[in-house]
Every structure is written in structure tokens, then in C-alpha cells.
Amino acid sequence: MSVATGPSPLSAWSRARTRDAAGAAALWLVILAFGLWAVIAHTDEFVVGVVVGSVFALGAIGLTLIYGVLKFGHFAHGDAMMLSAYVAFLMLSGRFVGSRADITAPLRLDRLPGARDPIWEFSFGYGLLLAIPLAAIIAVLLFLALDARVYRPLRERKAGVVILAIASLGTAIAMRSILLMVWGPQQRFYAPGIRHTTELPLLGTRVVNDQFFIVAAAFAVVAAVYVILFRTTIGRAMRAMADNADLARVAGIDTDAVVRWTWVVAGTLITIAGVLLALQAQLKPELGFTILLPLFAATVLGGIGSPQGALAGGLIVGITQEVAVTFDVLGPGYKFSVAFVILMLVVLLRPRGLFGASA
Amino acid sequence: MHPVTLAAVVVMTALIVGLPAERSRDARSVVDFLVPFGTAVAIFAVVAIGLNVQWGYTGVFNFGVVGFFMVGAYVGAIFAKDPATGEFQRYIGGYGDALAFLPFLDSREWLPHLFGVLAAGLACALVALVLALPILRLHEDYLAITTIGIAEVLRRVSIEEHGLVNGTRGLTGIPRPFSGWVDPADYKYVIFAVMLVVLALVYVGVEGAARSPWGRVLRAVREDEQAASASGKDVFAFKLQAFVFGAVLMGMGGAVYGYEQGAISPDTFTHFFGTFLIWTMLIVGGAGNNAGAILGAYMIWGLWSVTLQIQGYDLPDFLRTRLFYIRDFLLGSIIVAVLLLRPQGLLPEQPRVSRWLERRVARLRREERDAAAAAES
Numbered sequence: 001m002s003v004a005t006g007p008s009p010l011s012a013w014s015r016a017r018t019r020d021a022a023g024a025a026a027l028w029l030v031i032l033a034f035g036l037w038a039v040i041a042h043t044d045e046f047v048v049g050v051v052v053g054s055v056f057a058l059g060a061i062g063l064t065l066i067y068g069v070l071k072f073g074h075f076a077h078g079d080a081m082m083l084s085a086y087v088a089f090l091m092l093s094g095r096f097v098g099s100r101a102d103i104t105a106p107l108r109l110d111r112l113p114g115a116r117d118p119i120w121e122f123s124f125g126y127g128l129l130l131a132i133p134l135a136a137i138i139a140v141l142l143f144l145a146l147d148a149r150v151y152r153p154l155r156e157r158k159a160g161v162v163i164l165a166i167a168s169l170g171t172a173i174a175m176r177s178i179l180l181m182v183w184g185p186q187q188r189f190y191a192p193g194i195r196h197t198t199e200l201p202l203l204g205t206r207v208v209n210d211q212f213f214i215v216a217a218a219f220a221v222v223a224a225v226y227v228i229l230f231r232t233t234i235g236r237a238m239r240a241m242a243d244n245a246d247l248a249r250v251a252g253i254d255t256d257a258v259v260r261w262t263w264v265v266a267g268t269l270i271t272i273a274g275v276l277l278a279l280q281a282q283l284k285p286e287l288g289f290t291i292l293l294p295l296f297a298a299t300v301l302g303g304i305g306s307p308q309g310a311l312a313g314g315l316i317v318g319i320t321q322e323v324a325v326t327f328d329v330l331g332p333g334y335k336f337s338v339a340f341v342i343l344m345l346v347v348l349l350r351p352r353g354l355f356g357a358s359a
Numbered sequence: 360m361h362p363v364t365l366a367a368v369v370v371m372t373a374l375i376v377g378l379p380a381e382r383s384r385d386a387r388s389v390v391d392f393l394v395p396f397g398t399a400v401a402i403f404a405v406v407a408i409g410l411n412v413q414w415g416y417t418g419v420f421n422f423g424v425v426g427f428f429m430v431g432a433y434v435g436a437i438f439a440k441d442p443a444t445g446e447f448q449r450y451i452g453g454y455g456d457a458l459a460f461l462p463f464l465d466s467r468e469w470l471p472h473l474f475g476v477l478a479a480g481l482a483c484a485l486v487a488l489v490l491a492l493p494i495l496r497l498h499e500d501y502l503a504i505t506t507i508g509i510a511e512v513l514r515r516v517s518i519e520e521h522g523l524v525n526g527t528r529g530l531t532g533i534p535r536p537f538s539g540w541v542d543p544a545d546y547k548y549v550i551f552a553v554m555l556v557v558l559a560l561v562y563v564g565v566e567g568a569a570r571s572p573w574g575r576v577l578r579a580v581r582e583d584e585q586a587a588s589a590s591g592k593d594v595f596a597f598k599l600q601a602f603v604f605g606a607v608l609m610g611m612g613g614a615v616y617g618y619e620q621g622a623i624s625p626d627t628f629t630h631f632f633g634t635f636l637i638w639t640m641l642i643v644g645g646a647g648n649n650a651g652a653i654l655g656a657y658m659i660w661g662l663w664s665v666t667l668q669i670q671g672y673d674l675p676d677f678l679r680t681r682l683f684y685i686r687d688f689l690l691g692s693i694i695v696a697v698l699l700l701r702p703q704g705l706l707p708e709q710p711r712v713s714r715w716l717e718r719r720v721a722r723l724r725r726e727e728r729d730a731a732a733a734a735e736s
Contacts, residue, residue: 173691
């Protein structure tokens with residue numbers, strides 16, 4: 001080993017660390033100040049932003065997991081969310097397009113006694129809650145097959161992130177066209193009819209009851225993923241692989257199994273996110289692509305591989321885009337452009353995001 | 360030529376020629392189908408060659424092709440059109456009459472278009488330059504999502520800024536170059552010929568650039584940035600040049616697309632149509648090979664047009680309503696299948712350092728042989 005001369009590398013490292021911590025603190029301060037201001041000045045938009053942001057967060061958790069462990073931008077994420085939401089719709093209502101008109105399959109969850117009776121004051125009954133795990137099983141099987149046939153051969157060829165991204169874009173197009181073939185381009189709903197609302201105490205804003213469910217689900221899912229990643233053996237293996245796949249393999253971790261488990265968790269997350277997105281908006285084929293940009297913005301903002309980062313990122317993107325369009329300079333059509341601006345700022349100023357591992 | 364390539368081209372050509380022939384049983388209708396088809400292929404080939412400069416040669420990832428294509432189409436259109444009149448038309452520019460300043464040669468028919476294509480290239484160069492300065496240093500998968508975002512923002516601007524390019528209504532009645540000189544029924548031959556010339560110029564120009572020392576550096580950057588940098592090449596500058604050059608070609612392709620169509624609107628410039636389709640063309644044809652980009656444009660636009668032909672048949676409702684979704688499914692599957700089974704594409708890149716080197720090697724060999732022959736005798 002050579003003898004170090006000049007300033008010790010260790011002190012340079014610790015200086016960089018301090019500077020980094022200061023940067024992170026400043027960033028959080030800006031975010032909190034903005035949040036506080038938004039609550040007071042734009043209460044309605046803030047509340048909508050929290051709901052929309054929760055949906056983004058749900059999608060971003062799955063995206064961040066795939067990004068972190070498998071190391072590629074999963075461009076099929078949005079379309080996969082929509083596809084599994086439609087599969088859940090099929091389970092629930094048994095409906096799909098035949099030659100021209102809808103066909104209703106006899107086997108469907110709606111026929112279970114009381115499956116459509118609304119739980120509490122939500123718009124849906126337990127049928128939808130049952131449809132989620134069933135659709136998740138199908139989504140997981142689909143992803144396991146896709147990984148075995150598409151992504152794994154590409155990985156084994158050392159094809160690089162870009163080729164994997166293009167391949168995932170191809171699967172996104174294929175998924176969307178399957179969805180259009182089976183259900184057509186028209187918009188659909190899980191439960192037609194009026195949505196009941198509740199006025200929030202203190203804030204004085206009315207919220208559709210389903211949205212409570214969405215926000216609660218986002219937090220619950222983040223907690224669940226956190227537990228999986230940090231309290232289970234498979235989660236430890238995933239994090240090890242995220243850090244360094246070769247090292248993990250040398251250490252005796254069955255990386256193929258970790259990849260499969262990642263897709264199992266991601267497929268489940270994608271289904272939950274898709275169903276809740278469709279519950280918040282509606283079932284619409286092109287929604288899958290529209291949501292892609294906010295999802296990536298939330299993922300990068302939170303820090304790739306971090307579930308709590310995905311939650312924070314999703315909420316920040318959601319709130320910012322809802323509040324930003326209240327300014328006169330931006331028309332409502334620019335909503336998703338706000339996500340892009342956030343993405344650019346993060347990528348340029350702090351590429352590892354709020355919760356990302358320090359480089 | 361690889362047998363797979365040959366088979367694919369033969370099958371696609373048989374479909375492209377055979378379906379219209381079978382339906383109409385009339386040579387004239389087949390030509391009526393093939394000529395506009397060829398025009399479209401030439402336009403897409405120009406855009407695909409632009410992407411080839413960025414991705415095929417340099418490895419710069421651009422998922423926002425549609426953004427440049429759209430900017431080019433709109434800039435080209437506002438140069439060729441007359442100023443906006445009436446309440447349903449609000450757009451900037453309209454320099455058509457002002458630019459037709461040459462008093463001879465019927466300059467209204469072509470001069471504004473020439474300026475329009477150049478301006479489209481210039482506008483895209485500026486957009487690319489402004490965007491590339493911050494984003495080109497990013498890791499390549501960040502580049503993917505930021506370029507998608509740029510294209511989306513540009514599309515949003517074209518819709519939301521109502522006075523800019525007429526919002527969602529888009530621009531219609533774009534004057535077509537040379538259209539006053541020929542009978543409208545024969546116009547398709549004119550634009551086809553023009554496009555062939557444009558494509559030939561682009562092909563020769565880009566091939567020349569790619570084989571020059573500049574082009575060799577691009578490929579060195581693609582293969583190993585650190586090695587290129589260690590050899591004293593400014594990697595960022597070369598990536599920037601390739602990105603801007605590719606964007607210029609995309610913009611020019613967009614401008615002529617607008618002229619050929621005569622009408623453009625934000626609906627045209629979807630990510631699927633403008634970005635994914637071009638990527639599929641390049642990957643299928645063979646990244647790193649301009650002839651591949653042209654072949655890819657032919658194959659993929661062939662698939663697209665064949666679907667339209669099939670639509671003319673008496674299909675069961677079940678299929679008719681799903682025909683275009685089946686086509687999209689095929690396109691999505693094709694790109695994945697090519698990446699898996701034949702990642703080099705139908706026409707793989709030629710591993711060629713320089714033709715000068717080849718000539719030099721040949722000359723040295725010849726001299727050696729001559730010397731040996733002289734020594735023997």
C-alpha cells in the first residue's frame with residue numbers, strides 16, 4: 001500500500017458526507033415548507049394531491065423494487081398496472097368484449113352473496129377485495145413467464161439496461177394491445193353509480209370515501225414492503241443483490257430465486273396499484289402510459305430501491321402537480337409535465353434521491 | 360445476405376405487392392398503393408437514420424424521437440403555410456408567401472418548403488442542444504425517462520399554447536411542394552421522387568460521416584466511453600454532436616412528413632407512432648447500419664400498411680374490431696423477439712474500421728506479393 005500524502009482521503013470523505021447531509025436537510029426543509037404552505041393556501045388541491053400521490057406511491061414502490069434489484073427501468077409498469085386492473089375487473093364482473101357487444105362470463109365474483117354490497121361507505125364490496133389476490137396471482141405468473149422468456153435471457157447475455165428497457169417497452173405495447181383486444185377502448189368502472197363523500201374535519205374539504213381506502217392502502221403497502229425488505233430473509237437477499245449481484249452470488253445467495261421472489265412481490269404490488277388507480281380514476285387503456293412519468297419521477301425522487309422513498313416521492317409529485325396547476329401560468333393540461341420538471345431537477349441536483357444509498 | 364433476412368424481405372414484399380394485387384386485380388391500383396407506401400417508408404427511413412446516428416453509432420439513448428419529429432413537422436408547416444386567418448386558425452409564422460421571394464421558377468411551390476426543412480433542422484438542433492447540455496451526462500436509463508418526458512412536454516406545449524400551432528386542431532392545408540406543377544392525381548409520383556432524392560442524400564451523407572474519423576470516434580464512444588476518453592477524445596462533445604445531428608435528421612423527416620400529409624395534429628404525434636415505431640424499425644433493421652434502418656422502415660411500415668389492406672377484406676366482426684390491436688401486439692412482440700433472437704437485426708452492422716485501411720492493407724499485400732514474385736524470378 002502506498003502512503004497517503006496531503007489531505008487524508010478519510011477526511012475528504014467525511015467532509016463530502018457532511019455536505020451531503022446538509023444538502024439533504026435543506027431539501028427536506030424546502031419540501032416541508034412547501035407542504036405546509038400548500039396545506040394552508042391550497043387545501044383542496046393538497047388533499048387531492050395526497051390521494052393522487054398515494055396512487056403514484058403505490059406504483060412507484062413496485063417500480064423502485066424492480067429498479068433496485070433487477071437494475072433496469074421497467075417501462076411496462078404502467079401498462080402492467082392497467083392490465084392487472086382489467087383482470088381484476090374480469091374476475092369481478094365477468095365482462096369482456098365479444099364480437100362487438102360485451103359478454104358476461106357466468107363465473108364471476110359478483111355472484112357471490114353480497115359481494116357487491118358496499119363495505120362501510122366505499123363504492124365497492126368484498127368482491128373487489130377478493131378480485132385483487134386472484135388478479136395478483138395471474139400477474140405474478142405472467143411476470144415469472146416474462147422473466148424466464150425475455151428478461152433472464154437478456155440479462156444472461158449481459159445486454160445492458162438500455163436493451164432491457166427497450167424490451168420492457170415492447171412488452172408494454174403488447175400488454176396494452178392485449179388489454180384493448182379483450183376489453184376494448186371504452187372506459188369502465190368497478191362499481192357504477194354515485195360515490196359518497198365525507199367532509200374532512202379541520203380542512204373543510206370533501207373527499208370521496210374510496211380515497212380514504214387508497215391513502216390507507218398506500219401507507220399499509222409501504223409498511224409491508226419495508227417489513228419484507230428489512231425483516232425477512234428473502235428481503236435481506238434482495239437488498240444484498242441490489243447492492244452487488246455478483247457478491248451476493250458468491251456469498252451463496254440463490255440469485256435466481258431472489259429474482260423470482262422480486263417478481264412475485266412486484267406483481268402483487270402492480271396489481272394492488274393498478275386496481276387502486278382504476279378505483280381513483282377509471283379503467284382506461286391509455287392511463288398506463290400516462291402514469292409512467294409520475295411513477296419514474298416518484299421513484300427517482302425517493303431514491304431507487306427505497307420503499308419509503310417511493311411513498312415520499314409519490315406524495316411530493318402528486319401534491320406538487322395538483323398545486324402547480326392552480327397557478328395561472330400553467331394550464332391543467334400541464335399536470336404531468338410537472339412530474340417531468342421534478343424528475344429533471346432531482347436527476348440533475350440529487351441523482352440518488354431523498355432516501356437513496358449514498359454513493 | 361442472411362437467409363432469415365432474405366426470407367423476411369421476400370415474405371413482406373409478397374404481402375405488400377400481393378394483397379393489393381389480389382384485391383384489385385389491376386396493376387394501376389397496385390401502383391397507387393405502392394407509391395405512397397414508398398414515400399412513407401422514405402420519410403420514416405430518414406428519421407430512423409437519425410436515430411441510428413444517436414443510438415446505432417454513438418449509443419446515446421433517445422426515447423423522445425417523437426418530440427423532434429413533431430417540432431420538425433410544425434416548424435416546416437408554419438414556414439410553408441400562409442398567415443393565420445379566421446377564428447379557427449391561430450398559429451405563429453405563416454411565412455409561405457414572404458419566403459417565395461424569387462420572381463422566377465414558380466418559387467412559391469418549393470422555396471418556402473426548402474426554408475421550412477432547413478428551419479426544422481435548425482429548430483431541432485437548438486432543442487437538442489438545450490436539452491443535451493444537462494441530460495447527456497446522465498446515466499443511460501435516466502436518459503430514457505427524461506427524453507420520454509421531453510417529448511411529452513413538447514406535445515403538451517403544442518396542445519396547451521393555443522396561439523402557437525393551433526392547439527388540438529393542429530395545422531391543416533399545408534401547401535405541398537411542387538403541387539401546382541402537376542395534376543393532383545400524379546402528385547404522388549412527384550413527392551415520391553423528391554423523397555427518394557432526400558433519402559439518398561441523407562444516406563450518402565450519414566454513411567460518409569460514419570466512415571470518417573468522426574464516425575469512428577462515435578463508435579469508440581459507444582463501445583467504451585472510458586477507453587475513448589483515455590485516447591484523448593472529448594466523449595461528451597461527440598455524444599452531443601451525434602445527438603444534435605440525429606435530432607436534425609428527425610426534424611427534417613418531420614417537416615417532409617408534414618408536407619406529404621398536408622395536415623398534422625397532436626393526435627399524430629403519439630409516443631407509439633413517433634417513438635416506438637421508429638425504434639422498432641431501427642432494431643428490426645439493424646442498429647449501426649443505415650441500410651438496416653431503411654430496411655427496417657420498409658418492413659415495419661409494410662406490416663402497418665398490410666394491416667390496412669387486410670381491413671378491406673370481409674372479416675368477421677370479431678377480427679375486424681381488433682385488427683389494429685393485433686397489429687400493435689405484433690409490433691410489441693417483434694421488438695422483443697428481435698432483441699432475443701437476432702439482436703443485431705436483419706442487416707447487422709458491418710465491422711469495418713475504415714475503407715482506407717482496407718485499401719492500404721490490400722496495397723501492402725499486393726506489394727509483398729510482387730516483391731516475393733520479383734525475388735523468385
